[in-house]
Amino acid sequence: MAAAFPASSAFNPNCSAPFMLRLRLRPHRAGVAAVAAATLREVCAGRVPDHVLLRAEDVGYLVPTEMQEQSLPVLLSGQDCVLHAQTGSGKTLAYLLSVFSAIDFDRSSVQALIVVPTRELGIQVTKVARVLAAKSCTVMALLDGGMLRRQKSWVKVVPFLRFPLHCYDVFLLTIVVHFQAEPPAIIVATVASLCQMIERRAFSLQSVKILVIDEVDFIFGSSKQVSSLRKILTSYSAASSRQTIFASASIPQHNRFMHDCIQHKWTKICTKKERLNVLLSLLERDALKSGIIFVAEQSERSKKAGNPPLTTIVFEFLKSTYKGSLDVLLLEEDMNFNARATSFSEVKGRGFLLVSTDIASRGFDLPQTSHIYNFELPKTATDYLHRSGRTGREPFSKVECSVTTLITEDEQFVLQRFQNELKFHCEELHLESMFTFNL
Numbered sequence: 001m002a003a004a005f006p007a008s009s010a011f012n013p014n015c016s017a018p019f020m021l022r023l024r025l026r027p028h029r030a031g032v033a034a035v036a037a038a039t040l041r042e043v044c045a046g047r048v049p050d051h052v053l054l055r056a057e058d059v060g061y062l063v064p065t066e067m068q069e070q071s072l073p074v075l076l077s078g079q080d081c082v083l084h085a086q087t088g089s090g091k092t093l094a095y096l097l098s099v100f101s102a103i104d105f106d107r108s109s110v111q112a113l114i115v116v117p118t119r120e121l122g123i124q125v126t127k128v129a130r131v132l133a134a135k136s137c138t139v140m141a142l143l144d145g146g147m148l149r150r151q152k153s154w155v156k157v158v159p160f161l162r163f164p165l166h167c168y169d170v171f172l173l174t175i176v177v178h179f180q181a182e183p184p185a186i187i188v189a190t191v192a193s194l195c196q197m198i199e200r201r202a203f204s205l206q207s208v209k210i211l212v213i214d215e216v217d218f219i220f221g222s223s224k225q226v227s228s229l230r231k232i233l234t235s236y237s238a239a240s241s242r243q244t245i246f247a248s249a250s251i252p253q254h255n256r257f258m259h260d261c262i263q264h265k266w267t268k269i270c271t272k273k274e275r276l277n278v279l280l281s282l283l284e285r286d287a288l289k290s291g292i293i294f295v296a297e298q299s300e301r302s303k304k305a306g307n308p309p310l311t312t313i314v315f316e317f318l319k320s321t322y323k324g325s326l327d328v329l330l331l332e333e334d335m336n337f338n339a340r341a342t343s344f345s346e347v348k349g350r351g352f353l354l355v356s357t358d359i360a361s362r363g364f365d366l367p368q369t370s371h372i373y374n375f376e377l378p379k380t381a382t383d384y385l386h387r388s389g390r391t392g393r394e395p396f397s398k399v400e401c402s403v404t405t406l407i408t409e410d411e412q413f414v415l416q417r418f419q420n421e422l423k424f425h426c427e428e429l430h431l432e433s434m435f436t437f438n439l
């Protein structure tokens with residue numbers, strides 16, 4: 001099952017056709033327990049260190065998801081790999097286990113680099129990596145807007161170094177080696193932050209053994225990110241000596257919708273004016289554990305005109321009208337990093353209604369999310385796919401999940417285009433049935 005994937009060869013010129021895992025997935029939650037022939041420990045035997053597997057078991061990763069069962073033998077064999085599997089199928093654990101199988105815990109150098117598109121996804125991946133690593137190695141997050149004490153101390157000292165090294169530099173280098181923290185074994189980074197640290201020569205990537213690019217299609221969607229990343233990877237790390245893994249649920253040319261995962265995809269046709277009230281009726285009607293309401297990012301034009309963002313309008317509306325038990329929260333691009341981090345940590349473990357832009361559509365893992373509401377259509381089918389993939393994420397759960405999109409009459413053809421592209425089918429919700437229910 002090998003397939004050419006041009007982006008991979010650009011990043012890893014020495015690799016032949018990378019292995020493309022294209023998994024035709026059944027509902028992984030319902031199917032795994034019955035289907036899995038082996039435990040996670042058995043699938044990883046001899047490749048992933050025992051202490052990592054013990055940690056994985058401690059946090060409940062006992063049985064591999066179907067995707068993990070199929071992908072881990074390939075990943076753990078060290079092959080370059082494009083991990084193309086549906087949202088919520090457990091790609092993070094799959095590539096992290098490969099990372100832990102590749103690194104040498106006794107070596108003090110950066111051995112694994114995981115590139116992520118957003119700070120939020122980076123926080124999540126770092127958290128899982130740290131849980132698995134326990135104290136066996138260091139996992140450093142280099143994410144936009146965040147600077148840890150440890151990173152700061154590096155940055156303070158390292159820029160003084162000049163090359164070739166003079167006595168004073170050697171002295172400073174000694175300080176770095178002895179008194180600063182050792183280089184982390186694993187780095188989770190957004191492209192911009194990674195570039196900054198590389199420019200400051202804070203560490204070397206020469207010893208990177210494994211490179212993961214998560215949400216790879218998102219990164220490849222930005223030519224700036226691609227050129228920065230290409231520069232870093234070709235100048236500072238040897239492609240021939242590392243394993244390269246690309247992960248995403250939506251790799252172009254291979255779109256497929258996780259229609260087995262979400263039980264219902266509804267469409268509610270209403271006018272723009274009706275939308276807030278329709279949303280409220282839906283929230284009152286649906287027995288949801290937690291939900292995300294996706295709202296478009298504000299346009300520059302609307303910002304210039306001094307209008308409030310739609311996220312704020314929806315958020316304020318729900319704050320004053322929603323009488324249910326869930327907490328109404330807000331997450332949007334323009335919030336400062338601390339506010340974003342607070343919103344993000346608040347939703348963990350609680351029943352919530354999160355009003356968000358597409359910032360929450362990629363990689364966000366809030367397993368209790370049972371319902372997705374598209375307050376309006378996303379821009380592309382891929383965005384639709386990732387928004388929808390925020391639900392149906394609890395392996396082995398039988399909770400009913402749904403994706404509901406509010407569209408106007410004249411947007412029907414756009415939704416139809418998404419349905420054709422992603423091969424799913426939406427059912428229309430009728431106003432009468434809604435109001436009947438509400439009476």
Ligand SMILES: Nc1ncnc2c1ncn2[C@@H]1O[C@H](COP(=O)(O)OP(=O)(O)OP(=O)(O)O)[C@@H](O)[C@H]1O
Nearest residue numbers: 061063064065087088089090091092249363365395
């Ligand atoms: N083997 C497992 N057993 C139990 N839970 C698991 C297992 N593997 C993953 N999970 C859980 O499944 C959820 C989804 O996993 P993950 O975030 O890795 O999905 P993903 O494939 O990266 O999704 P996306 O493409 O949306 O980023 C997480 O809550 C994770 O903890």
